[in-house]
Amino acid sequence: MDAQEVTTRTFDGLDVCVAGLGVSGRAAARALAARGARVTVVDARDDDGRRAHAAELAALGVAVRLGDGESLPAGTGLVVTSPGWRPDVPLLAAAAASGIEIIGEVELAWRLRPAEGAAPWLAITGTDGKTTVVRMLACMLTAAGHKAFAVGNVGTPIVEAVAEAYDVLAVELSSYQLHWSSSLAPAAAAVLNVAPDHLDWHGTMDAYVGAKAKIFAPGAVAVYNADDATSTALAERAEGLARRVGFTLRVPSPGELGVVEELLVDRAFTGDPASEAAELAAFGDVRPFAPHNVANALAAAALARAFGVPPEAVRDGLRAFVPDPHRIQHVADVAGVAYVNDSKATQPHAAAASLAAYEPVVWIAGGLLKGLDVDDLVRSCAGRLRGAVLMGRDRHRIAEALARHAPDVPVVDVADTDTGAMDRVVNEAAGLARPGDTVLLAPVGASFDMFANYPARGEAFIASVGRLAGAAAPAGDGRR
Incomplete structure (x- = not known):
């Protein structure tokens, strides 16, 4: 069964x-069962937890097979995969070998949009932001x-959002989700930046970049980062676009x-871009303020302006x-000393x-x-480093890089x-810091060697800073 047949x-x-x-x-599963699949x-x-979810789905007529993620059910005509499943896992490899189409939840949501009056998508991808x-x-x-x-990789599944009467959807898309998509056509789309990430899933940098490139569909307004060579190149190579719009931290x-x-x-998006500029906001309107967050605000503004905001x-x-x-x-x-939590910075580009x-x-x-x-x-x-405190499984690799490129920076392991x-x-960081x-x-790294996830790591940092602040408070200030 080809993609067009399943689509229509x-x-x-x-x-x-x-x-x-x-x-x-x-x-x-819920959306498909509601449509007779x-x-x-x-x-x-x-x-x-999974047994509880299985019982909920069983009430809707959905069969759930736990403890076996490798065998393709007999008679399967379409596979809808969760984004975390790599293309080379046995079930997906078997489906591909049999000519069975594989899509993701995002592609399914696109196909489930109402025939008339569907909300346009303003889509965003990138390594960070x-x-x-x-x-x-x-x-x-x-x-x-x-x-x-706001839907997609941000939390709410898109298949649920497309069933509601929205004017427009702001859609976050990961490289995994784009990999399993084939017919998405956002009204406007942005590639924020591209740096090496998820190469263990995609296999190569070219495959990772190729997944990101799929967001620039024919007919879209392509928003690209003029300060990022790969984002710019993807917009330049994309065919059939409505127009290309850059954002930059320089004078535009x-x-x-x-x-x-x-x-x-x-x-x-002014009447005469050659001689006219529209003031959108001030640095003070961007929270938290940081250069990369100004870039984030400009990317969001470009998509909003493409929609007529x-x-x-x-x-x-x-x-x-x-x-x-x-x-x-x-x-x-x-x-x-200021203490700042950016636990979400899980790879070099973000850090x-x-x-x-x-x-x-x-x-x-x-x-x-x-x-x-x-x-x-x-x-x-x-x-810009006063010092470094290293933790976690791969801290030695960061230590080695610091020894090569910042040999005078004190490092605590x-x-x-x-x-x-x-x-x-x-406490070690406090000992290195000055007012x-x-x-x-x-x-820089993922959290799973020590914590359940990056929020848990961030919460641990917040709690530790709180204890440090308590210990540093002078007697009689009301702290307990």
Whole structure:
């Protein structure tokens, strides 16, 4: 069965295998069952939580097979895979070998849109900044009076959102989701930046970049980062676009959004971009303020302006935006030192952006590097480092890079992995810092060697800084 046949026919009576019982898998199973498909969900794990989900789906007529994620159910005509499943896992490899189409929940949502009156998608991908940009964009759209919703990799499954009557959807898309998509056609789309990441899943950098490139579909307004060579190249190579719009931290050229002094300005969506610029917002409207977050705001503004949002709604949307935790989050000032939590900085590109926002820095880093190189990162930030405190499984690789490129920077190695490890890390960082410095948790690595996830790592840092602040408080100030 080819992709066009599955796209245009109903799902009634079609045998569909949903791979994975996570949030997107359950949402896909419910949507397919409601449209008459015979659905079997498979998941390699078998635990109490999954059994509870299986019972809920069984009430809808969905079969769930736990403890076996490798065997393709007999008669399968379509596979809908969760984004975390790699293309080379046995079930997906068997489906591909048999000529069975494999799509993701995002592609399924696109096909399930109503035939008339479907909300257009404003889509965002990139190595870093996706969630921030999609939430900024949703705030701008709402400020302009549109019924808008942020969906996709940001949390809410898109198959649920397309069933609702929205004016427009702000859609965050990961490289995994784009890999399993074939017919998406957003009204406007942005590639924020591209740096090595998820190569263990995609196999090669070319495959990773190729997945990102799929967001620039024919007919779209392509928003690209004029300061990022790969994002620019993807927009230049894309065919059949409605137009290309760049964003930059420099003074913008005609056709771009950028920065003039401390203002965000638009020279793309004005009556005469060659001689006219629209003021969108000021640096003070961007929270938290950092150069890479200004770039995020410009990307969101470009997508909003592509949808017709007026300049004042861009500004009002930025003012209404509430940053997610664990993203350059100021935690506290203790003894004249700022403590900042950027636990979400799980690879070198994100950590570099975070480090560029502060100087001098005592850098807390470490975790699982996922095979990524940190030499360029350390080389670029060496001049702003007061010191470094390293933790986690791959801390030795960061230490080696510091020895090569910042040999005069003091480095503390914390080998502990118990529940008190973060207290020791924060205390060591406090010992290196001087008044006016920033102690920055920008780990570079994933958290799973020591923590359940990056929020848990960030919360541990926040708690440790709180204990440090309590210990530093003078007697009689009311603390307990």
